Amino acid sequence: MRLAGALILMSTSPKLPGENQIKDVDALIRGFEQLGYVADRSLATSVYLLLKLHKPLLIEGHAGLGKTEVAKVLAAMLGTRLIRLQCYEGLDVGAAVYEWNYQKQLLAIKIQEKTQQTVEEKEKHIFSKEFLLERPLLQSILAEEASPVLLIDEIDRADEAFEAFLLELLSDFQISVPEMGTLKAKHIPYVILTSNRTRELSDALKRRCFYHWIDYPDFEKELRIVRARLPRVEEALGRQVVRFVQAARQLDLAKPPGVTETLDCALSAMSLGKHELDMQTVEETLGCVTKSVEDSAKLKAAGIEKLLS
Amino acid sequence: MMRQEEPDRSATSIIEFCQFARTHGLSAGIQQVLASIEATRLIGDVDRQGFALALRTAVTSSKEEWDLFFQLFDSFWNTSAPKSKPTSDKAGKAKTSQAKASSRTLRIESVGDASPPEAEGKGVSGASAERRIRKMDFSSVSQDDLASLEEISLRLFRRMSSRLSRRLRIREFADRLDLRRTIRRSIHRGGEPIVLAFQGRKSQVPRLVIFLDVSGSMNSYSLFLVRFAYTLQKYFKRVDTFLFSTDVVEISEVLRTRNLAEALHGLSEKAAGWAGGTKIGESLNDFNRRYGRKLLSRNTVFIILSDGWDTGEPEMLSEQLRKISYRAKKLIWLNPLLGLKEYEPVTRGMIAALPYIDVFAPAHNLESLLELEKFL
Numbered sequence: 001m002r003l004a005g006a007l008i009l010m011s012t013s014p015k016l017p018g019e020n021q022i023k024d025v026d027a028l029i030r031g032f033e034q035l036g037y038v039a040d041r042s043l044a045t046s047v048y049l050l051l052k053l054h055k056p057l058l059i060e061g062h063a064g065l066g067k068t069e070v071a072k073v074l075a076a077m078l079g080t081r082l083i084r085l086q087c088y089e090g091l092d093v094g095a096a097v098y099e100w101n102y103q104k105q106l107l108a109i110k111i112q113e114k115t116q117q118t119v120e121e122k123e124k125h126i127f128s129k130e131f132l133l134e135r136p137l138l139q140s141i142l143a144e145e146a147s148p149v150l151l152i153d154e155i156d157r158a159d160e161a162f163e164a165f166l167l168e169l170l171s172d173f174q175i176s177v178p179e180m181g182t183l184k185a186k187h188i189p190y191v192i193l194t195s196n197r198t199r200e201l202s203d204a205l206k207r208r209c210f211y212h213w214i215d216y217p218d219f220e221k222e223l224r225i226v227r228a229r230l231p232r233v234e235e236a237l238g239r240q241v242v243r244f245v246q247a248a249r250q251l252d253l254a255k256p257p258g259v260t261e262t263l264d265c266a267l268s269a270m271s272l273g274k275h276e277l278d279m280q281t282v283e284e285t286l287g288c289v290t291k292s293v294e295d296s297a298k299l300k301a302a303g304i305e306k307l308l309s
Numbered sequence: 310m311m312r313q314e315e316p317d318r319s320a321t322s323i324i325e326f327c328q329f330a331r332t333h334g335l336s337a338g339i340q341q342v343l344a345s346i347e348a349t350r351l352i353g354d355v356d357r358q359g360f361a362l363a364l365r366t367a368v369t370s371s372k373e374e375w376d377l378f379f380q381l382f383d384s385f386w387n388t389s390a391p392k393s394k395p396t397s398d399k400a401g402k403a404k405t406s407q408a409k410a411s412s413r414t415l416r417i418e419s420v421g422d423a424s425p426p427e428a429e430g431k432g433v434s435g436a437s438a439e440r441r442i443r444k445m446d447f448s449s450v451s452q453d454d455l456a457s458l459e460e461i462s463l464r465l466f467r468r469m470s471s472r473l474s475r476r477l478r479i480r481e482f483a484d485r486l487d488l489r490r491t492i493r494r495s496i497h498r499g500g501e502p503i504v505l506a507f508q509g510r511k512s513q514v515p516r517l518v519i520f521l522d523v524s525g526s527m528n529s530y531s532l533f534l535v536r537f538a539y540t541l542q543k544y545f546k547r548v549d550t551f552l553f554s555t556d557v558v559e560i561s562e563v564l565r566t567r568n569l570a571e572a573l574h575g576l577s578e579k580a581a582g583w584a585g586g587t588k589i590g591e592s593l594n595d596f597n598r599r600y601g602r603k604l605l606s607r608n609t610v611f612i613i614l615s616d617g618w619d620t621g622e623p624e625m626l627s628e629q630l631r632k633i634s635y636r637a638k639k640l641i642w643l644n645p646l647l648g649l650k651e652y653e654p655v656t657r658g659m660i661a662a663l664p665y666i667d668v669f670a671p672a673h674n675l676e677s678l679l680e681l682e683k684f685l
Contacts, residue, residue, distance in 0.1 A: 025352070025359065045362040049348050060372060102488040106502075109492075113499065123496055197372065206370035207340045210348075213375040254562075 022051060022077075037066070037073040038225045046212040047074060056170050056191035058155075058206065061214030064258020067194040071151035074190065081148040083189070085136035087158035093165065097175060098138045101131045127179035140189040141175055147187040155205075156195040163202055170208050217259065219246055225259055226266055233266055240277040240308065241266040245289060247307040253295045264288040279304055316360060316386040320346045327368060329385050335374050341367060373571070446648065446673050462533060462675055466540035515610050515638065515685070517541065517548045520596065522615035524554040524587040530645045530672060532573070534614050537678055539564050539572065541685075549604055553592035557599070587618055589658060590625030597632055605636040610685060614643045614672060619658030626658055630665040641668040641684055648673030 022028050025041065025048045032039040032047075039047070047070065050057040059067045075082035085096055105126045112122050134142065140150040155163065169175065173185040193209065195201060217225065219242060226238045245262045257265075265288040274281050282304050290296045299307070316322070323345050327337040348367040352359060365378045490506035498504075519538050521531045535550070542548035542564065549561040563572050597605075605611070611633055619626055634640045642662065646652045648671040654663060663669070668684050671677045 025355075041359070042362050042365075045352070045359065046366040049351065049363060049366055052351050053344070053347055055344060057366075058370075100489060100492070102492055105492055109495070119497065126492075126496075200371075203336065203370075207336075207338050209370070210344065210366045211369045211371070211375065212366055213372050 022048070024048070031077045032073055033228070035073045035076050036228045037069060038221060038228050039070075040221065043070070043212060043214070046210055049210055050190055050192070053210075054188045054190070056193060056209045057212060058193045058195065058201075058209040059212045059214060060195045060197055062216070062256065062258055063196055064260035065214045065216065066259060067214060068151065068153055071149050071192040071194075074192070075149040078146075078149070078190075080146050081143065082151060083136050083140045083143075083148050084151045084153060086153045087155050087162070089157055089159060091158045091162055095135060096137050096162070097135050098177060099133045099135065100127070100179075101133050105131050129180075132177070132180075137169060138175055138183070140191075141169075141173060141183055141185045143185075143187055143189065145187075148189050150189040150191045152191065152193045154196060155193045156197060156201065160202065163205055167202075167205055167208065170205075216246075216249060216256075219243070222246065222259060222262060226262060229263055230266055230270070233270060234275060237269060237274065237276055238266060241269065244277060244282065244307055248289055248299060251298060251302055253290060253298055255291050255295060257289045261289050277308060279308070282308065316357060318349055318360060323349060323364070326364075326382075326385050330368065330381050333381055334377060335368065335381070336370060337368055341370065344368070446645075458675070459536070462536055462678075463540065466537055466678075515545060515608050516604070516606070517545045517685075518604050518609055518611045518637075519548065519550045520593070520611070520613045520615075521550065521552050522554065522587060522589070522613075523552045524618075531614060533675075533678065534643070534672065535560075535564070535573070549600070551596060551600075553587075553589070553596075555588050555592070557592050557595045559600070587615070588621040589613075589615060589617075589619045590621040590623070590627075590629055593629035593633065594625060597629055601632070601636070605633065607636075607638055609637045610639045610641065611637040612641045612643060614645075616644055616646050617642075617654065617656050617659035617662065619656070621658075623657045623661035627661040627665065630662055634665040634667070639667045639684070640665060641670065641681075642666045643670055643672035643681075645671060645673040647671035648677065 022031060025044045028048050028051070029039055029041065029044045032044070046057055046059075049055070051074075059070060061067055071084070072082055108126050108131070109122070112125070117125075132138075136150070140148050152166070155166070158166075170191060173188050174182050176182040216222075222242045222245075223238060226233060226242060230238070241262060245257050245265060249256045265285055268285040268288050269277055269281050272281065272284065286296055286299070290299050324342060327335075327342045327345060331337045344367040345364055348363045349360060352363040355363075361379065361382050364382070365375065369375045369378055487506040491502050491504070494504045494506060495502040517538075519534065521534055523531050531552070538548055538550050548564070549559070550564055552558045552560055630640065644654070644659075647654075647669070654660065654669070670681065670684070672681075
């Protein structure tokens with residue numbers, strides 16, 4: 001029933017130039033590639049479904065694999081706004097949805113003191129849009145021209161009360177501000193949620209969303225990513241870096257390196273003017289790949305020589 | 310039911326697939342069924358893999374389900390396994406056997422999780438069975454009762470932890486001016502903020518450190534406390550869990566990131582020496598040295614689960630416990646033997662430990678674990 005409702009809303013909203021051009025999954029892969037994002041068919045299918053069915057997409061996966069990037073690239077491809085909400089422990093409605101500009105309200109009350117306005121008029125005035133501070137979620141609802149991309153980043157960090165609130169928003173795309181009434185979305189935003197799985201999300205939330213798991217890329221794909229992101233990288237160096245990071249991932253590190261780390265490593269080697277990844281370069285740029293003393297020690301113990309070959 | 314090579318993509322067969330998936334560990338609720346039909350219709354006339362990818366996005370809702378999907382897809386649309394699996398599924402393939410093994414436990418968990426009303430509505434016989442199981446000593450649970458004990462314990466622990474968090478929230482005190490409500494109230498006084506509104510902050514949520522004895526005699530008890538720790542961690546700021554017998558192994562990470570079935574599976578791989586003698590004092594020394602500074606604070610509740618049979622020096626034990634009780638908020642010692650009527654804590658280790666313990670309690674059955682609520 002809820003789905004049907006969403007579909008009706010969809011058909012009444014004007015079509016985007018960007019969305020119309022994406023006729024199928026392959027078109028989406030091409031669109032992403034033009035923007036330097038290498039998407040496999042699996043990810044492209046998920047994003048395509050999000051785009052066409054306006055159902056939120058929950059992306060999970062280890063850190064540094066481009067979860068957040070998906071939203072950025074999608075917004076760029078559609079030529080629409082990206083609205084980002086970074087979640088953290090203790091995130092509340094005031095920071096996520098809206099807040100009144102209290103100082104301004106107090107001033108306004110003082111200014112109105114000597115006027116002949118009735119109390120009702122005064123109240124109406126200080127609770128008008130002029131005094132409303134829009135936070136990301138409200139912004140996404142109030143978008144005027146086109147559906148924005150709403151990125152709710154690291155939802156697992158927010159507490160459960162917030163998750164429950166989000167649930168309401170994601171099913172109705174409306175927010176009620178007691179002093180103003182209910183604000184309904186003109187354009188349903190494309191919602192992407194990401195999670196690092198530091199805790200289980202509620203079943204109700206998961207049920208509302210499409211799901212996608214991003215895994216570590218294989219050698220070929222990772223190499224393509226490096227080429228796409230660092231067009232000036234030398235072929236041999238790129239291959240070496242990817243092979244090295246792929247080997248490091250097998251080591252059972254506390255924080256296995258993601259694609260971000262691969263790119264950092266390649267970029268550092270390039271900046272140091274290296275043409276190949278040798279022992280010395282690895283040791284100099286170790287901080288790009290491992291992010292703790294323990295992991296660095298583990299990597300060294302495994303033999304950098306061996307990982308490079 | 311035999312099906313031909315090319316999957317039948319009608320709504321009926323998708324619903325049938327969802328039903329099939331449901332009996333094999335996926336949640337596949339009605340919303341996901343609708344989404345699946347919608348998604349596969351939208352994706353249109355694509356090859357088998359494209360169809361499967363769209364279906365996977367719509368029907369799964371967690372990593373476990375995601376990894377399990379292709380196995381279910383292939384066995385439902387009964388064909389020889391296709392060669393062209395997406396590359397990202399390598400890990401999924403490797404874990405298939407594990408996922409299979411944990412799917413039973415997975416389902417047990419989902420019963421306790423998603424549909425408590427159903428579980429509670431099992432009838433009178435269920436209720437009396439529950440009462441019996443609650444009092445059952447963990448070490449004497451028969452194989453038949455184990456499954457229901459696991460299920461009931463998860464459900465009760467969850468209920469308890471949500472009660473705990475509610476209690477924490479009620480105990481609020483005002484410490485910050487709530488401008489929003491102050492202004493709201495000032496309006497009918499012409500804008501003079503006479504009545505101030507305050508905002509309370511949530512009281513500090515304690516941190517929990519759990520220290521589990523996994524030497525031979527304690528094995529069955531420890532497993533339940535692991536479960537206990539798992540459900541509690543949502544409601545504490547942080548739960549750190551350690552296993553010890555002669556060595557100390559940290560398992561917090563295992564419990565934190567995965568689902569319970571996977572966590573228990575991971576534990577059996579990680580535990581160093583599940584059997585053998587116990588050196589509580591030395592283990593605690595090790596803990597204090599490696600983690601003490603990081604984990605012990607005025608806000609920490611420290612729980613030890615052990616029967617107190619120490620093969621090390623009692624002086625070492627009391628010295629280390631003194632250090633812990635000095636730095637932690639509360640030191641709780643759970644001893645399953647305390648459940649026995651004739652037991653008295655007279656072992657050398659226990660005598661050395663008693664002066665530093667704030668709470669000394671049994672932990673031999675569900676009921677005694679649930680009793681712990683009042684100390685947390």
